[in-house]
Amino acid sequence: MPSLIDMRRRIRSVKNTQQITKAMKMVSAAKLRRAQTRVIASRPYASLLKKVLANVAAAAPGGDGDESNPLLARRAESRVLLVVVTSDKGLAGAFNANLIKGAQHFMKERPDATVQLEMIGRKGRDFFRKRHAAISGEYVGLAARSAYADTAAIARKAADLYCKLEIDAVYLLYNEFRTVSSQKMTIERVLPVEMPDAGAPVDYIFDQPPAEMLADLLPRYVETEFYRALLESTASEHAARMMAMEAATSNAGEMIEKLTLFMNRVRQASITKEIIEVVSGAASAE
Numbered sequence: 713m714p715s716l717i718d719m720r721r722r723i724r725s726v727k728n729t730q731q732i733t734k735a736m737k738m739v740s741a742a743k744l745r746r747a748q749t750r751v752i753a754s755r756p757y758a759s760l761l762k763k764v765l766a767n768v769a770a771a772a773p774g775g776d777g778d779e780s781n782p783l784l785a786r787r788a789e790s791r792v793l794l795v796v797v798t799s800d801k802g803l804a805g806a807f808n809a810n811l812i813k814g815a816q817h818f819m820k821e822r823p824d825a826t827v828q829l830e831m832i833g834r835k836g837r838d839f840f841r842k843r844h845a846a847i848s849g850e851y852v853g854l855a856a857r858s859a860y861a862d863t864a865a866i867a868r869k870a871a872d873l874y875c876k877l878e879i880d881a882v883y884l885l886y887n888e889f890r891t892v893s894s895q896k897m898t899i900e901r902v903l904p905v906e907m908p909d910a911g912a913p914v915d916y917i918f919d920q921p922p923a924e925m926l927a928d929l930l931p932r933y934v935e936t937e938f939y940r941a942l943l944e945s946t947a948s949e950h951a952a953r954m955m956a957m958e959a960a961t962s963n964a965g966e967m968i969e970k971l972t973l974f975m976n977r978v979r980q981a982s983i984t985k986e987i988i989e990v991v992s993g994a995a996s997a998e
Contacts, residue, residue, distance in 0.1 A: 716982065719975040723968055730964035736803065737957035744892070744950035750858065751889055751940075751947045758940050765929050769907050771922040781923075782875040783930045786904050789881045791826045793848065793870055794818060795902075795938070797886035797945040798833030800852055804949055805956040807887060807895070808835040814885055814897050815840075828879070830866065832942065855946045860939050867902075867938040871931060874903045886941040887948035893955060895948035902937050905930055 796815050798808045815836070819827045828848040831837040837850045849869070854862050870882045882903035887895040918925065 716975065716979055719971060719978060723971045723975065726964050726968050726971065730961055730968070733957045733960040733964060737954050737961060740950045740954035740957060744947065744954055747858075747943070747947035747950050748889070751943045754940050754943050758936055761929075761933055761936055765926070765933055766907055768922050768926050768929060771918065781927055781930060783871060783903060783905050783934070784907075787877075787880040789822070789825055791828070791879045792822060793828050793830060793873065793879045793882045795830040795832065795866070795870065795882065795884050795941075796836045797884070797941055798831070798836030799945070799949045800834040800855060801953075802835060803956060804953040805959075807949055807952040808833075808839075810897050811885060811887065812836060812839050814899065818883070818885065818899065830870070832866070833945075854942060855949065858942060858946060860935075863938040863942050864935040867935040868931070870903065870938075871934055884937065884941045886945040887952075888944045889947040889951065892951045895952060898944075900937070900941070902934055905933060 794815060796811060798811050802808065812835075815829070826846070828846050829840055830848055831840065831850045832854055834852050837847070837852065840847060841850075849866070851862070851866065870879075873879045874882060881901060884898075884900045884902055886898055886900075888898040890896055
């Protein structure tokens with residue numbers, strides 16, 4: 713049976729851990745508020761861009777956009793680029809594990825295709841690097857900056873590879889932010905660009921041919937999707953870490969209660985033993 717000193721040291725250690733997890737929860741909650749604001753602000757822009765893109769594509773020759781545009785060309789997916797957005801830090805529950813499993817499942821579903829990985833985030837990069845996966849690019853620290861220029865550069869690289877016929881499709885794998893307690897792993901095909909439904913036609917007055925406007929909008933649309941995926945992933949990461957730290961803090965509190973109860977029992981047993989020894993010694997002295 714452990715001594716009272718050992719029990720006190722263990723309780724003190726758990727209390728210190730509880731203070732750390734509580735502080736991490738508060739930090740994640742503060743970061744989540746900022747990240748959530750950015751995600752909510754980006755969604756109307758992305759939605760409106762899709763709508764404008766669909767209307768311009770409907771006005772372009774052929775009704776579905778200029779098929780000569782390389783970003784619209786559809787090919788057999790024999791060479792695929794998968795962009796995986798993970799976090800740079802851990803302690804976020806199953807946030808990174810679900811993404812890694814999703815990427816592995818994605819590759820298993822395409823045994824005949826060559827899948828290259830573009831890793832955003834340290835956790836996913838380290839996992840697939842140890843397993844010698846085909847990593848064409850890696851980016852660390854983007855979530856902390858959340859700069860449009862960073863993700864736009866990655867999007868332009870992917871679009872350039874697609875236009876040069878070096879890859880046949882580009883997919884984004886990330887966690888979409890739903891609520892604080894709910895994040896959805898999402899796999900989205902970015903290239904070739906799939907034209908959304910335009911719905912009711914809008915009578916635009918074009919200053920330049922719709923095909924030229926479409927050629928300018930398509931790269932911007934791809935860049936926006938990459939940036940939105942990073943914002944969604946960042947908000948989901950902070951939410952997952954906040955929930956994980958809250959659970960860890962609660963578990964530490966339960967452990968402290970159990971250890972305190974056990975320590976009191978050990979102390980009571982020690983006192984009882986000492987009383988018995990005193991009484992036995994007094995009885996033997998008579």
